[in-house]
Amino acid sequence: MLDDEQKKGLSKLPKTALVDFISDVQGMDKLLDKKIERLLLQSDKPKLVKKLTSTLKGLRRRRKVLNYWEYSDFVTELHYLADDVMSLHPELPKACLDLLELFMESIDSSLERVDDTKGDINDLYKSLTKSWLQVAATCYAHQKKTVALDEQDILSQAWSDKVKAMATDNDYGTKDNLLHNVDLLLAPAEIQALIEDYRYDYETLLTDAFSDDEPLAESIILQPMNANTFEKRRLETALIDLAWALSDIKTFEDIYLYLSSHRAFSQYEFDKLIRFLLKHQAFDVALRYLNADRIAEGNLNEVARLDWFIEIYRQQNNSALQLETLNAAFELDPTPTRFKQIMTMASPAEQASLRKKIYELAEQQQDIFTAIELWLEIEERARANQVAITRQEEFDNIQYTALTQWLKRLPDDTNLIRVVVYRSLLNDILENVRTLAYGHAARYYKHLVKLDAVISRSVDNYSSLNTHQEYSIALKEKHGKKYGFWERLEH
Incomplete structure (x- = not known):
């Protein structure tokens, strides 16, 4: 573009x-x-x-099925x-x-013709x-201008019915944003009428699906995923999306409380409520929900809860509470992002203490991505490189899309780490004879050639890692007969 x-x-x-x-x-x-x-x-x-x-x-x-390169x-x-x-x-x-x-x-x-994993x-x-x-x-x-006043209601109902029909025809989730953005098309009164329609459908479904002597909330939570359950979830999502489009805090809160009276909400649904409230700067209402007993007792993710507090304090420009909450969240989930946020706000003494803590945390990390990123955040590139080399076999168990996305996030001057990852990606393709991915393998090899031109001139060179020449010789010995791969290197 x-x-x-x-x-x-x-x-x-x-x-x-x-x-x-x-x-x-x-x-x-x-x-x-x-x-x-x-x-x-x-x-x-x-x-x-x-x-x-x-x-x-x-x-x-x-109907022709497409190959991945198409x-x-x-x-x-x-x-x-x-x-x-x-x-x-x-x-x-x-x-x-x-x-x-x-x-x-x-x-x-x-979608049936091609793998749309991306x-x-x-x-x-x-x-x-x-x-x-x-x-x-x-x-x-345009239609409103040509229709008589006494027919305006008919026209309005026709468009509302069309929206409702489109929202129902959504097997692949491509219309998930329809009701969420319906304010682009319908007026507030029309959206409110749609909410009443969906609410009537929801109550009818509940009445038909469950007996009077069964506890309603418990029966919904324990119900297996059948057609009624999917329809109920669809109607719940529709009501929340319509309330969002209406942009009225009281209506949104009423819908949330109405639905949550029938079952416990998920983290995703709770996050949607808080996101809506923050969008409309209803900080007091958001804080009331975040401090509610059932939230504080841990029914929803504690780290996510703290992150919402951090966002509220940021929007309120309350740096003292923001820093205090950031530290609490970092204790539970020491991510590089949180470390960076704290370092920008902390005093020099607090920064020194935090750096000392990062050393300990980086050594303890089970996730190799987090371990490397923590070392990089405190500019310990030598240690980050060593972790990548020492634990390189762990990259073999990570899905290739996660590795390629991670490569994009890596900062400059991480050449040795990139070599380890590209070799892992290349080895996986050749070891498992993924012939359709030989084009990608050739591309990874060419990246390694470019990296070698830089690394071979550096002081540390390849450290304890095999040089590119040594790696290439071993690759040729083991996979020399995979001619499809070697031919692609010539183009």
Whole structure:
């Protein structure tokens, strides 16, 4: 994606330069060719709508399973389509809305064709839901201007019913943000009416599902996960999301208390309540819930509770209580993030004491990520490197996505740690003969080559770790016949 400065630079180019560039790249990439084709249709909106309709109907019918290396191109294609559809708004809102709904209907096909572990496709479809609300609001506003006053209620009910139907049709969770953001489309009175509808459905479900002589709260908690349980959870989530969209503290609190009277809330649901209250700066109400007996007794996570106190004190600019609570949370969960927060607020004497404590904590950490990060926070890179080398076998038991994400978080000048992690990733692919991932393995090896150019010039060199040359020789001896991997290194 271009940043604003780059876009500004493009806008200064003569039109002929852009035309020549587009002409040159046309034919180099199928996805880009489709994008150029739809771009040329921008001057003929009816043809563009027809083309997008055909493409989206085809998307819904596709069944071919994609390989992992095709994932990125497919995500790019979906983003191109979303941009082209939204280019019709606000000029042609009805056509845009119809295309968005057609696009959203393809969710089953898209997610069944490819492994979406990274979640990019799911995120794209979630963004379509928010776009739908924005475009629907434009359509609704236009309709209000053309409908007689005595028919306004009918129009309002029609849109409310449509929202409710869409929220129910949510097997893949891509419409989780629909009711949460429904204030983009519906007025407060309409949201309140929806809350009453869902509350009626909820009470009807409870009445039908449980006998009068059974303790209601206990029966709900102990009930196995069946169709009624899922429907109850769906209605509870809908009520909370609608109360959030209404932005009324009393309504949100009433809904929370109403639902929690039937069962104990989870940490996630409690966090949602506190997040809402802080968003509207209802600090006293939030503190009342955080200090409630059942919370203080440990029914909800104590560290999470302290973190909420820290956030409240931060927003209230109460640095003394914030630091005091940070220290209490750090005692229970000594993360590098908390250490960094405390160090920025503590006095020099407190900082010295804390650094001494970090030495002890870093030595005791079972989690290798936390151990290394704690050493790095106190600028003990040599110790962090040694932990990575001494405990390198532990990386073999960590999922590759966790390792690659962690690599992105590592600060500069952590070359030895990166070598250990890249070797672990590479070894895993070759040891388990993951032929489809040989492209990734080749990329990891090339990272190791680049790191070697820096490490071999450093004073410490590879420390107690095998040099890159030694590692490469051992790799060739053990996996020399995996020709698919070695061929990829040549490209």
